Amino acid sequence: MHRFANPARFTRIADRVLPFVAVATAAALGVGFYMALFVAPPDYQQGESVRIMYVHVPSAWMAMFIYVAIAVASAVALIWRHPLADLAAKASSPIGAGFAFLTLVTGSLWGRPMWGTWWEWDGRLTSMLILFFLYLGHMALMHAFDDQQRGYRAAAILALVGVINIPIIKFSVDWWATLHQPASVFRLDGPTIHPSMLWPLLITAVGFKLYYVTVVLLRIKSELIAARLRALDLARLKAS
């Protein structure tokens, strides 16, 4: 991984990879959304409202995946002082926050007609809300200090402490009698979702993951340029 430590090399590799990832993202999302809206059958209980699931579930997966990615990057940054790790964490949290937000809102839009409530303080919903707040806190801490390194360190510690929330989200539906239904895809006895609905879901989920790769590469690239600009400004300040 340290091979990517050199910013110039990282940018070179990112530039080479980005066109492919971007095209794949567009293709997967295009096919996925089309299938979700027009091909997938209505559910026997939920009717057409099941289509919300195709954006809700991938958003939730991404919100959790990105948080774990940030936690791993934070550990790498704290332990090995890898210079790109902090930037990867910084570049990721707005994307994760966006997906956590989408999870909450689309879940609410499904819950109103199906459960009969926009919101319920149940274990799954509350722990997802906490994840959203963790993202906001992470973003705030990144910018909270004049000394950037201190901000990065504080945010990294928050990310590592908050990672405890991820298993809570995942297992909340098993630990508590939540209103939220148990897992349908990742379960030991196999998915309880019909293939005609599972495929559109998986394709959309792949699209969401590729989207994250695209945007995070662009954002890390952007952060590297920002770091260079800051260094140049500093050098000019010293020279004058």
Next chain:
Amino acid sequence: MGGYAAFVWPSLGLTLVVMLGLLLSTLRQLRARQRRLAALEAEGATRRPRGGSLAAAAPGDAPTVTRSRENERSEEAAS
């Protein structure tokens, strides 16, 4: 949409708005920074050859320098 149009379309729409918005703001910020860097380079503010590490452009930036030294070390170790 079987009576659920008021719930399904906003869900899909909001998802697209958030994803596209984040992508566009990322691109805008990247372009702005690239333009500024290009302008500085044209002015000759970058006295060192391009393609170096961050520290090459920031002789006085202590934390970056420490970090770049670690990069070199690890790169040596890797090769």
Next chain:
Amino acid sequence: MTRKRRRLTIVFTALVVFGAATALVLAALDENLDHFRSPSQLIAEPPAPDRGIRLGGLVEEGSVERAADGLSVTFRITDLAESVPVSYVGILPDLFREGQGVVTTGSMQGDGTFAAREVLAKHDENYMPREVVDALKASGQWRHGEEIPQ
């Protein structure tokens, strides 16, 4: 605003946000759906009349009766041992149907019926097109409704 003050504000905001998050956790643990009672519990230990409680279980098959006004509905909630009559006025969630798991909030009335203020329907983890369900039912492999929610 000076930088120091800005930093203080941000750190303070972060603290408030985490305080709020912690409060939410506590609220959730205190008020979560674990706290609903089953019909058996309700009958074994009748609560004080008009005290707000939650009652959860399955909607008994064949018990749903809708009044002519289209809003009032009565049904029975069962845990397959005991059942409690429930009355409710309002729009039911779309997942509400006989055999479905529901959680209601309300209070016991003097006549032994449970007056619900809110009815929430639980969804299970099964996602299937209608035709598949029909096919499963036709071949006798359909097991839905046999599970008793805890």
